[in-house]
Structures are given as structure tokens and as C-alpha cells.
Amino acid sequence: MQETVISIQSAEKTFPNGVQGLAPITLDIHPKERIGLIGPSGCGKSTLLKLIANLHQPSSGHLTWWNKGFAEVGKENRRLSFVFQEPTLMPWSTVRKNVRLPLDLEGISPDVSAPRVQQALEIVGLAHAADRFPAQLSGGMKMRVSIARALVTRPNLLLMDEPFGALDELTRNRLDEDIATLCAKDDLTLLFVTHSLYEAAFLSTRVMVMAAHPGRIFAEYEIDPSIPRNEEFRLSDTFATICQDLSKLLIQASQSSLLAEVA
Ligand SMILES: Nc1ncnc2c1ncn2[C@@H]1O[C@H](COP(=O)(O)OP(=O)(O)OP(=O)(O)O)[C@@H](O)[C@H]1O
The missing domain is CATH 3.40.50.300 (P-loop containing nucleotide triphosphate hydrolases)
Known part of the structure; x- marks a missing residue:
């Protein structure tokens, strides 16, 4: 089969x-x-x-x-990860915290989540912008954050x-x-x-x-x-x-x- x-x-x-x-x-x-x-x-x-x-x-x-x-x-x-039409980021949180959200919701400890967030940010080319807030990003960068947030859970x-x-x-x-x-x-x-x-x-x-x-x-x-x-x-x-x-x-x-x- x-x-x-x-x-x-x-x-x-x-x-x-x-x-x-x-x-x-x-x-x-x-x-x-x-x-x-x-x-x-x-x-x-x-x-x-x-x-x-x-x-x-x-x-x-x-x-x-x-x-x-x-x-x-x-x-x-x-x-399974879902990327929506809108990046739907939390405006009060940094890029790093936005990407970390699904891991926080799963109760994964910060020392385990930190390298995974870093890796997801590197994949989408945003490691340099980890401490910025959504308002400081272009539309394309916001979408990259949204993709990094989807990837951080290592979807299949x-x-x-x-x-x-x-x-x-x-x-x-x-x-x-x-x-x-x-x-x-x-x-x-x-x-x-x-x-x-x-x-x-x-x-x-x-x-x-x-x-x-x-x-x-x-x-x-x-x-x-x-x-x-x-x-x-x-x-x-x-x-x-x-x-x-x-x-x-x-x-x-x-x-x-x-x-x-x-x-
Ligand atoms: N929650 C809902 N309640 C009632 N009808 C719905 C609901 N969601 C979608 N529909 C209807 O089901 C059909 C398919 O909708 P769907 O959103 O899946 O189409 P789509 O191909 O994604 O459309 P678009 O390209 O415009 O986004 C449409 O007639 C829509 O009006």
C-alpha cells in the first residue's frame, strides 16, 4: 500500500x-x-x-x-502547521516571542525552545530581526515571521x-x-x-x-x-x-x- x-x-x-x-x-x-x-x-x-x-x-x-x-x-x-492569509502577529511581542508562541502553548521550556526558534528564524532569514517588533517589519518580513512560527513546530x-x-x-x-x-x-x-x-x-x-x-x-x-x-x-x-x-x-x-x- x-x-x-x-x-x-x-x-x-x-x-x-x-x-x-x-x-x-x-x-x-x-x-x-x-x-x-x-x-x-x-x-x-x-x-x-x-x-x-x-x-x-x-x-x-x-x-x-x-x-x-x-x-x-x-x-x-x-x-501539521497552518499559515494563514494574514501574518496575525502579536504586535506587543518581538519577532522571537511571536515565533516561540506555539512552543509556549505546548509548555516547552525556554531552554529547549530557544535553539528551535533561532533555527526557524535562520531558515526564513530573519535571525538579525529577532528583537524587532512587528510594526518595524515590512509585509514580506511579517509573512516570514508567520512561516517561521509554522516551522518551529517542525511540521510534516x-x-x-x-x-x-x-x-x-x-x-x-x-x-x-x-x-x-x-x-x-x-x-x-x-x-x-x-x-x-x-x-x-x-x-x-x-x-x-x-x-x-x-x-x-x-x-x-x-x-x-x-x-x-x-x-x-x-x-x-x-x-x-x-x-x-x-x-x-x-x-x-x-x-x-x-x-x-x-x-
Ligand atoms: N462558514 C460558512 N458558512 C456558510 N457557507 C460557507 C462557509 N464557508 C464557506 N462557505 C461557502 O462555501 C463555498 C466555498 O467557500 P470557500 O471559502 O471554501 O471558497 P474558496 O474557493 O476558498 O473562495 P475564495 O477563493 O473566494 O477565497 C462558498 O459558496 C462559500 O460562500
Whole structure:
């Protein structure tokens, strides 16, 4: 049996107000995959991410995490981190204290947490800014703090909901390269929502193109995981072809969503 990180079996989500956020979805996510979720607004990208994070419960169907139930797999094996759209930092705390928060919440002593915080800050290139406050940071730096806070728990599954949407394109490209390097180095499994097909093309080993009314997976697109994700790739013909293919799928998904809405 191939190892799965997440297995989604006919999971469907209908909200209490009757809106069906997601039609039944079946999807297996394997170790080291980097899955990008793209699709028109309202197609259920965030809902799917929240089901995987166990922040939402499916209305029917079920999910497993490392072939077990969420509680059953245990905290030690299920090291799942979530990076949200907003960096959501505590303005009264330094960068170091913001990054340390998840370890403080777990009751980990400062002498154990200090080197881990330092390492997370070094990974995102912010060791020099450890004693600054959020108001003294640029938007890109704040997002780096948020990523360091996600990494400090040493996750084996990183979930990101449109994390770099508010940043300028160059900063976003740099952070995408950092995330790609991190994933390759730490064998991380990544699932992320993005409105940028360029970001999906750059980071993903598999892109799920979703459609709406109701939210569903419209198409899957595989990208060779062995391609190094760097500036050379971004400027290559291969990248241009992938972007064109994704663009076509996105148009088809949007048309399908519109047709379903008026049907
Ligand atoms: N808590 C909720 N209660 C009721 N309906 C919801 C709730 N959350 C999401 N929905 C609905 O479920 C559908 C999917 O929403 P979701 O936020 O997952 O879409 P999305 O693809 O992430 O959208 P966007 O790209 O605009 O962020 C939408 O129709 C939305 O209005």
C-alpha cells in the first residue's frame, strides 16, 4: 500500500445554512507532494484546506491522516502547521516571542525552545530581526515571521491559505523559492491555496483545479517533481507551457462553474 499523508474519501461539506461548500471529494496526498489548489472564487479551496486541518468536519464521507483518525494518529506523528492569509502577529511581542508562541502553548521550556526558534528564524532569514517588533517589519518580513512560527513546530504537513496574496510580485517570488527549498530539504508535504496560477505552477508537483456550484475538483495537473524550482525554471519554456495549460484549465473550470450556477 502506498503511504498516504491524507486520504479524503467521498468527503462532502454542507454548511448549517444549507450551502454545499464541497461536493464529495476523493483525494490521496502522498509524502513530499506539493499540492496547489486553484479555482474561481467560492469553489471550496479554503473549505478543503480546513477539512484537512480538521478545522471543519465533513458532513459525510471521511478523512484519514497517516492512515489513521485525527486523534488516533497522535500529536507527535501529526505535526501539521497552518499559515494563514494574514501574518496575525502579536504586535506587543518581538519577532522571537511571536515565533516561540506555539512552543509556549505546548509548555516547552525556554531552554529547549530557544535553539528551535533561532533555527526557524535562520531558515526564513530573519535571525538579525529577532528583537524587532512587528510594526518595524515590512509585509514580506511579517509573512516570514508567520512561516517561521509554522516551522518551529517542525511540521510534516504544511498548509497555507493564500499566504502571499498581499505581497508584491518580487517578494512573493522570493518566498515561493524559499518554500520550495524548504520543502525539498525537509521532505515536507505541502498543500496550499493560491489565486496565482504562476505560484501554483512554480511550487506544485500537482495542481488541483477546482470549480464551483458546488465546489469540486475539476482537473488535476502533474508537474515533474524532479525539476528544481528556481529562477531558471521560472524563465524556462517548460514553465511557460505549464502556465498556459493551467490557464486553459482555469478558464474551463470558470465556465463550468458559471454553467452550473445558471443551471
Ligand atoms: N462558514 C460558512 N458558512 C456558510 N457557507 C460557507 C462557509 N464557508 C464557506 N462557505 C461557502 O462555501 C463555498 C466555498 O467557500 P470557500 O471559502 O471554501 O471558497 P474558496 O474557493 O476558498 O473562495 P475564495 O477563493 O473566494 O477565497 C462558498 O459558496 C462559500 O460562500
